Amino acid sequence: MAEKQEHNKALSEKKGIDQPTRLNPLAAERLKKNRSKTPSTQQITEGLLAGNKTQLSRALTRIESTAEKHQQEGREIIEACLPHANKSIRIGVTGVPGVGKSTFIESFGKLLTSKENKVAVLTVDPSSSLSKGSILGDKTRMEELVKDPNAFIRPSASGDSLGGVAQKTREAIILCEAAGYNIIVIETVGVGQSETAVHSMTDFFLLLKLAGAGDELQGIKRGIMEMADAIVINKADGENRKAAKMAKNEFNRALHLYPPKESGWTPKTLTCSALENEGIDDVWKLIEAYISETKKNQYFQHKRTEQNKFWLLQTIENTLKRDFYNNPKVKKALEVQLKLIEANKTSPFEAAAYLLKLKK
Amino acid sequence: MAEKQEHNKALSEKKGIDQPTRLNPLAAERLKKNRSKTPSTQQITEGLLAGNKTQLSRALTRIESTAEKHQQEGREIIEACLPHANKSIRIGVTGVPGVGKSTFIESFGKLLTSKENKVAVLTVDPSSSLSKGSILGDKTRMEELVKDPNAFIRPSASGDSLGGVAQKTREAIILCEAAGYNIIVIETVGVGQSETAVHSMTDFFLLLKLAGAGDELQGIKRGIMEMADAIVINKADGENRKAAKMAKNEFNRALHLYPPKESGWTPKTLTCSALENEGIDDVWKLIEAYISETKKNQYFQHKRTEQNKFWLLQTIENTLKRDFYNNPKVKKALEVQLKLIEANKTSPFEAAAYLLKLKK
Numbered sequence: 001m002a003e004k005q006e007h008n009k010a011l012s013e014k015k016g017i018d019q020p021t022r023l024n025p026l027a028a029e030r031l032k033k034n035r036s037k038t039p040s041t042q043q044i045t046e047g048l049l050a051g052n053k054t055q056l057s058r059a060l061t062r063i064e065s066t067a068e069k070h071q072q073e074g075r076e077i078i079e080a081c082l083p084h085a086n087k088s089i090r091i092g093v094t095g096v097p098g099v100g101k102s103t104f105i106e107s108f109g110k111l112l113t114s115k116e117n118k119v120a121v122l123t124v125d126p127s128s129s130l131s132k133g134s135i136l137g138d139k140t141r142m143e144e145l146v147k148d149p150n151a152f153i154r155p156s157a158s159g160d161s162l163g164g165v166a167q168k169t170r171e172a173i174i175l176c177e178a179a180g181y182n183i184i185v186i187e188t189v190g191v192g193q194s195e196t197a198v199h200s201m202t203d204f205f206l207l208l209k210l211a212g213a214g215d216e217l218q219g220i221k222r223g224i225m226e227m228a229d230a231i232v233i234n235k236a237d238g239e240n241r242k243a244a245k246m247a248k249n250e251f252n253r254a255l256h257l258y259p260p261k262e263s264g265w266t267p268k269t270l271t272c273s274a275l276e277n278e279g280i281d282d283v284w285k286l287i288e289a290y291i292s293e294t295k296k297n298q299y300f301q302h303k304r305t306e307q308n309k310f311w312l313l314q315t316i317e318n319t320l321k322r323d324f325y326n327n328p329k330v331k332k333a334l335e336v337q338l339k340l341i342e343a344n345k346t347s348p349f350e351a352a353a354y355l356l357k358l359k360k
Numbered sequence: 361m362a363e364k365q366e367h368n369k370a371l372s373e374k375k376g377i378d379q380p381t382r383l384n385p386l387a388a389e390r391l392k393k394n395r396s397k398t399p400s401t402q403q404i405t406e407g408l409l410a411g412n413k414t415q416l417s418r419a420l421t422r423i424e425s426t427a428e429k430h431q432q433e434g435r436e437i438i439e440a441c442l443p444h445a446n447k448s449i450r451i452g453v454t455g456v457p458g459v460g461k462s463t464f465i466e467s468f469g470k471l472l473t474s475k476e477n478k479v480a481v482l483t484v485d486p487s488s489s490l491s492k493g494s495i496l497g498d499k500t501r502m503e504e505l506v507k508d509p510n511a512f513i514r515p516s517a518s519g520d521s522l523g524g525v526a527q528k529t530r531e532a533i534i535l536c537e538a539a540g541y542n543i544i545v546i547e548t549v550g551v552g553q554s555e556t557a558v559h560s561m562t563d564f565f566l567l568l569k570l571a572g573a574g575d576e577l578q579g580i581k582r583g584i585m586e587m588a589d590a591i592v593i594n595k596a597d598g599e600n601r602k603a604a605k606m607a608k609n610e611f612n613r614a615l616h617l618y619p620p621k622e623s624g625w626t627p628k629t630l631t632c633s634a635l636e637n638e639g640i641d642d643v644w645k646l647i648e649a650y651i652s653e654t655k656k657n658q659y660f661q662h663k664r665t666e667q668n669k670f671w672l673l674q675t676i677e678n679t680l681k682r683d684f685y686n687n688p689k690v691k692k693a694l695e696v697q698l699k700l701i702e703a704n705k706t707s708p709f710e711a712a713a714y715l716l717k718l719k720k
Contacts, residue, residue, distance in 0.1 A: 077712075082707045174709070193553055301704075308701045311708035312715075319716055320680045341668045344661075347442045348671035351532070353435075354671075356679055 041073045045080045045273040051118075051180045053152055063171045064157045068326065069250055078171055080177035086304075088177045089291060090184045092198040094224065095208030100234045101187055102141040104208055109142070111280050112183055113150040120176035121145070123187045124194045125156035126165045152181060166197040167318045170311055173201065199227045200310055203300060204287050207231045211240060211247035226258055229267050230286055236271035236279065265297040281299035329358050367667045401433045405440045407623045411478075411540045413512055422425030423531045428686065439533055441538035446664075448537045449651060450544045453559040454584065459596045461547055464568055464634040466502040469545065471508040471640050477543050480536035481505070483556050485516035486525045512541060526557040527678045530671055533561065557585045560670055563660060564647050567591045571600060571607035586618055589627055590646055596631035596639065604631040622660045625650055688717050 039047075039058065059081075063074035067113045069134055095101050108250025121142070136229035145151045164169045173184055186202055189196040199205050207228040225231075231251045236244030257327040261267070272279030294300040324330055344353075373417055396693075399418065407415025419441075423434035450538075455461050469479045481502070505511045508713030514536075517528035546562055548554040559565050567588035584589055591611045596604030612629045621627070654660040684690055697711040706714075 075709075078709055079713075082709065085707075171709075193556075196553075229488075305702055305704070308708045309698055312697065312701060312711050315708055315712035316684065316715060317677075317681055318685055319712065321677055324676065324680055337672065338669055341672060342665055346666070348668045348675055349438055349447075349531075350441065351672050352675035352679065355437075355676060 005047050018283065041076045041080075044073075045077050048077070048081065048179050049084060053179075056152065056175060057154070059175050060154055060157075060172055061210045063175070064168055074171070075208045081174055085174040086177060088173075088182045089203040089204070089287070090173060090186065091287060092186050092188065092202035092205040093208065094188045094195050094198065094206070095234070097189065099208045100274050101208055101211055104232075104280075105185055105187060106142040106145045106235055107274040107277050107280045108283065109145045109151050109185065110148065110236075111284060113145075113148050115284075116150075117183050118150045118152075119145075119148075119183045119185060120152045120154070120179075120181035121185045121187065122154050122169055122172050122176070123156040123189075124162075124165055124169050124198050125189045126162040126194055152179070152326040153177065158347050162193060163314065163318055163321075164198055164202070165194075167195075167314060168302070170201055170314075186311065195224050195227065198309055203294075204229050204282070204290055204301065206287075208234050209247065209251065210235055211243035225254070229261075229263075229265060229290055230253075231255065231269045232279075232282070232283055233269070233271045234274055237273035237276045241271075247271075263303070264297050265293060265299075324359060327359055330355055333358055354360055401436045401440075404433075405437050408437070408441065408535065408539050409444060410539060413432040413539075416535060416539045417514075418514065419535050420514060420517075420532055423535070424528055424647060429536045433616075434531070438534055441534055444538040445534040446537060448533075448542045448544050449564070449647070450533065450562040451547050451647060452548065452555075452562035453568065454548045454555050454558065455548065455594070459568045459570055460634050461568055462501040462592055463623075464592075464632070464640075465545055465547060466505045467634040467637050468643065469502070469505040469511050470508065471644060473505075473508050475644075476510075477510075478510045478512075478541045479543045480512045480514070480539075480541035480694055481545045481547065482514050482529055482536070483516040484529050484546060484554045486522040486526055486554055505510065512536065512539070522553060522557055523542050523678055523681075525554075525675065526561070527674060528563055529557075530674075555584050555587065560667055563654075563663065564650055566643070566647075568594050569607065569611065571596055571603035585614070588615075589621075589623075589625060589650055590643070591615065591627065591629045592639075592643055593629070593631045594634055594655050597633035597636045601631075607631075612674070623654050623663070625652075625653060625656050625659075687719055690715055693718055 001076060016072070039055070041062075044055045044058050044062070048059050059074070059077045062070045062077060065071060065074070076342070093101060093105060105121055109121060112119045142153055146153050154172065155164050157172070169186065173186075176184055184202075186198050188198040193203055206228050207224060207230070209231055211233050225258065231248075233244045233247050248269045248271050255267045258267075270279060270282055270286060272283060274280065291300065325334070337346065337355060340346040342347065380443075399415070401422075404415045404418050404422070408419050419434070419437045422430045422437060425431060425434070453461060453465060465481055469481060472479045476580050502513055506513050514532065517532070529546065533546075536544055544562075547560050548558040565587050567584060567590070569591055571593050593604045593607045593611070608629045608631050615627045615629065618627075629643055630639060630646060632643060634640065651660065654663070685694070693715055697706065697715060700706040701708065701711060
C-alpha cells in the first residue's frame, strides 16, 4: 500500500538497488558507541595509569573545569591516582620573560628523555587567566619536546586567583606522576608571586638569569634569589660567553651572602646555552647531586612532608571558598552586594556578614 | 569569749586603737568597681567615637584577640563605627629596613599634626607574627610622635598569615577613622608581599629609597616600583645630598618607562631628609596634589570602591577559614591528620576531604 502511494507522487523515484554498507556494521556500531559516550572516570583513570596521554589530558581537563560535575570526576580520578603518585623529582624553573625559559626547558627536557626519563612540563601562570592566553599556549614553544613520546606539556590552568591555579597545578603533578612521568618540570613566569607557589610544590628550584641585564630589568626580587637552589645564566654563547662567566662569579659571591639553607645545600651557579645545547648536562648533574645529598640528609622527605602539610591547608581553603562562591544563593546575593558597594550603600564588612549568614 | 582566749595566747597583743581609713570609702568603692569591671563594648565604642585613645586601643585589642568572645565584641564595635569611618586619607609607606621609614613617619607625622590633622600610624608586618617582635614594638621608634596628643601609633597585629594581618589592619583603619584620625599612615616592612596588601588599602602609595644602594640590596622588585605614586629618596643630607639628587633623576627616568597609571597621575620623585626635617613638607604637598587631582577625575572614589569589593571577598574568605579552623572537631582532627601526613600515611588531598566532611 505504502509503496503504491509513493509511486503516485510526481517526484517519486523507482526504488533502486541496495547500496553495500561502506563499513563493517559491527565496527561502525562500536565507533559510534565510543564517540557518543564520553569516557567514564574509570576509563580515564585506567588509561592514565597505563600512560595514555589522551586520557591524562582528559583527566587534567576535568580538574581544570569549572563545572561541578567535572570537578567531582576530577576528584575521583585524583583519589584513584594517589597511591601511584609521589615518585617523581619535581623541578621548579623561573626567570623573567625573555630569559629563555622555554628554550631551556626544551633542551633540558630532551636531555632527560634521552636518558630514558619521562618528563612532564607544567606551568603556573596566574596572569594567563586574565589575558586568556597562556605563555605556553603559544604553539611555537618547545616545538621538538612537544613531539617527544616521553614528554608531556600542559599549559597553565586558568583560575581566578593564584591559589586556584596553584591548587590545580598540585593536582596535575599527582596525575602526571600517576601516568608514569618521573620528572616534573614546573615553569613559572617570573613576575609576581607565583614563584613562592612553585617553590612550595617542587624539590629543586632553578632560577634562570641573563648576563648583563640589571636586576631592576630582570625584575628578580631578593626573595626569589633566596629560594634558588641553583642560578643558571642562560644564553652563554657567542659574544655573550665572557659576560655570562662574569655574571656567574658575581651571583656566586651574592649567594654566599645569604644564610645557609635548611637543606644543607649550598646553591650553585652555572652557565648554559639552551639554544646551542651547551651546559644543560651540567644542570642535570647538579640536580642529581642535590637530590642525592638531600635524600641522604633526609631533607628531601622533610621538605615533602612540610609541603604536604601546606597543601592540606591550601586544599581546605580553596575548597571552602569554592563551596561558598558556588552556592547559588550566595552567587545571586553577591552580585547585589557588589552593586550596593559600588553605590556606596554598604560597607565590605556589612556585606560580608550578610553573605556569610546566607550559607548557614 | 574570743577576746579572752586571745589574751591567753603567748603571742597575743593588746587590741590597739582603730586606724583611720586611708581613703574616702566611697571613692575606694568606686575605684574598685571600675577596676573589676572590664568596659562594655558600648563604653569602648562611645569612648572611641569621642576620640579617647585608651578606648581605641581597647577596641584594637578586641579585634586582634584570638578569643572568640573578644572577636565578637570587636565585630560589634566595628559595626557601630562604620557610619563614622571612610573620612580619612590613607597613605601607604614602604621601603626596605634601613631606609629610614620610622624617622620619615615621625617627621611626616609631626608636620601633619602641626597642621591640625590627627594622624594614626599602623603597620603591616606579617613577619612579626613569626619573630613575635614587631618592628614597631621597638620602643625607641617615633619617640616624639608617640607623645603627640594628635597622633596614635599602633604596632602590627600578629597573625598566622598575611591575609589575617591585613584583615585586622583594615579593621583598624575603620576604628581609627571613627576615632577622628583624618590621616592614616600604613607602614609596611618592604620585604615580601605585604606591599600589595598595603597598596590595596591605601589611597596613596609612597616608596622610600636610598641613593647609592643597588636595587638588589634594596630588595625592591619591579612590581613595587609600579605601585608607587611617589618615590622619595631619603637621607638626602650632608655628603649624601648630591647622590640623592642623582638617584632622584634616575628614578624619574625609570618611572617614565612604565605605562601610564589608571589614576591619570604621573608618579613623582622627591628627595628628603627625615633626620634633618628637610623636604617633608614637599612630600605632603605632593600627596595633597594627588588627592585633589584624583578626586577631580573621580579616580579616588573609584579606587576606594574597587578596594571595598576586594575587602568584601577578603573578609568572607578570612571568616570562612576562621570558622573552619576554630571548629573544635576540626581542630582536634586536624592535629591527627597532620601527624598522619608526617608519617606519610595519608595524602594532603585525602586529609582535606576527611576534614571538610567533618564540618558539614
